[in-house]
Amino acid sequence: xxxxxxxxxxxESSSTHLVSLLVDGRLALDAGSLTAGLSFTQQQGxxxxxxxxxxxxxxxxxxxxxxxxxxxxxxxxxxxQTTLDALAYFFDGGRYYPDFFHxxxxxxxxxxxxxxPGVPLEVEGYRVEAHPVPHTVAAVGYQVTSPEGRRVFxxxxxxxxxxxxxxxVSPHLIITEVSGPERWxxxxxxxxxxxxxxxxxxxxxxxxxxxxxxxxxxxxINPTAREETAREVEAVSREVxxxxxxxxxxxxxxx
Ligand SMILES: [Zn+2]
Ligand SMILES: [Zn+2]
Numbered sequence: 001x002x003x004x005x006x007x008x009x010x011x012e013s014s015s016t017h018l019v020s021l022l023v024d025g026r027l028a029l030d031a032g033s034l035t036a037g038l039s040f041t042q043q044q045g046x047x048x049x050x051x052x053x054x055x056x057x058x059x060x061x062x063x064x065x066x067x068x069x070x071x072x073x074x075x076x077x078x079x080x081q082t083t084l085d086a087l088a089y090f091f092d093g094g095r096y097y098p099d100f101f102h103x104x105x106x107x108x109x110x111x112x113x114x115x116x117p118g119v120p121l122e123v124e125g126y127r128v129e130a131h132p133v134p135h136t137v138a139a140v141g142y143q144v145t146s147p148e149g150r151r152v153f154x155x156x157x158x159x160x161x162x163x164x165x166x167x168x169v170s171p172h173l174i175i176t177e178v179s180g181p182e183r184w185x186x187x188x189x190x191x192x193x194x195x196x197x198x199x200x201x202x203x204x205x206x207x208x209x210x211x212x213x214x215x216x217x218x219x220x221i222n223p224t225a226r227e228e229t230a231r232e233v234e235a236v237s238r239e240v241x242x243x244x245x246x247x248x249x250x251x252x253x254x255x
Contacts, residue, residue, distance in 0.1 A: 001146040001255040003175070006037030008219040008247035010057060010179055016223045017249055018057045021154060021175065022046070023144060027126055029154050034061035035068065037249065043068055047124045050115075051079035052156025053139035054086035062087065066100040066109045077110040078123060080130070082138040084112045115140065118168070131165040133158040135192035141176075143169045150255045157220060159192035163205040170210065173255045175247070176202075177220035181228040193220070196232035203240045213240060219247040 002024055007017030018032025025042065028034055028049040035043060043065060051059055062077070069075060079087070091099040100109040115121065115130045117140055122128075125147050130140040133155055141155035141162075153171035155162055162176065179193035188195055194202070199218070207213040216237075221229055230246050237244035 001144075001148070001150040001152065003152060003173070003253040003255060005217070005219065005247045005249060005251040005253070007033030008221060008249060008251070009223050010220045011223060012036070012057075013223065015249075018060060019177075019219050020061065021219075023126070023152070024146070027124060027144065029142060029144070030058045030156065031061045031065065032057050032059075033249075035064040036061065040068060044072065046075065048076045048078065049110075050123070050128065050142055050144075051077070051083050051087075052133075052141065052154070053135060053137055054079075054083040055137065055157065058156065059083075059087060059090075062100070062110070063090075063097060066098065069109055070098070071104055071107060074107055074111045075109065076113055076123070078113045078115050078121070078128070080117070080138060080140055081114045084114060087112075129168070131168050133165060134161040135159060139192075141165055143171060146255070152255050157192060158194060159189060160194070160198050160201065162194070162202045163209075166206050166209050172214050173253060174203075174206075174214055174216045175219060176216065178218045178229060178233060179220050180222045181225050181232055184222075184225070196229065196236045199233070199244075200236045200240060203236070203242070207240065213242040215242055216244040217247050217251075217253060218244060221246060 004022040006020040009016035020033040021029040026047040127145040133141045143153045151171045155176040185195045
């Protein structure tokens with residue numbers, strides 16, 4: 001299984017894209033940079049999209065991708081009912097832009113599927129399980145298992161308490177968030193995000209419970225504090241005894 005990091009940041013610029021991951025060129029995890037991070041040809045390769053939650057930085061390119069896929073085929077869009085409801089609210093029956101759940105009438109761009117936490121799904125040959133994570137709105141992380149049995153866990157946005165997922169997953173790679181350095185903890189903690197120190201706690205619990213700790217890739221980084229975050233993450237990596245790498249646009253991970 002190959003994972004292509006399309007966007008690894010929480011704010012966008014010409015060199016930093018919003019969070020999106022693409023599994024084997026086909027399965028998208030979050031939609032922060034599905035158009036900004038892919039050519040038109042690559043965009044057409046997407047067979048299904050999974051959304052972690054309804055914050056704008058995670059679904060933004062559902063809108064921009066919608067127009068480039070119109071009249072080609074209908075794309076399955078998986079999310080919790082809360083997230084699908086928020087998207088339908090955003091589309092507002094086509095008031096500001098096409099309502100991609102209903103337009104074009106004969107072949108709507110997206111076909112919504114409700115994800116139930118804890119209930120495994122088969123998505124384009126991959127086994128997908130959603131697990132609730134602590135955030136300021138309803139949010140899930142996904143464990144995706146390839147047809148060959150390789151597993152990745154992507155947390156989406158999460159705050160302290162991510163460890164509630166650990167009993168249910170056994171990934172070969174964890175992709176999670178660290179939104180900023182330790183000195184921002186008082187601000188990031190209450191807004192449902194992790195600092196390097198908080199990540200250390202969650203990973204220590206993983207090792208304690210599972211008896212191993214896979215490599216970790218960190219995304220949703222604040223670009224203005226990237227270097228500081230990188231130094232702190234490096235220290236955590238040494239302390240917990242596994243490789244923790246900061247994600248970056250164009251990175252390809254073999255799982
Ligand atoms: Zn969020
Ligand atoms: Zn976010």
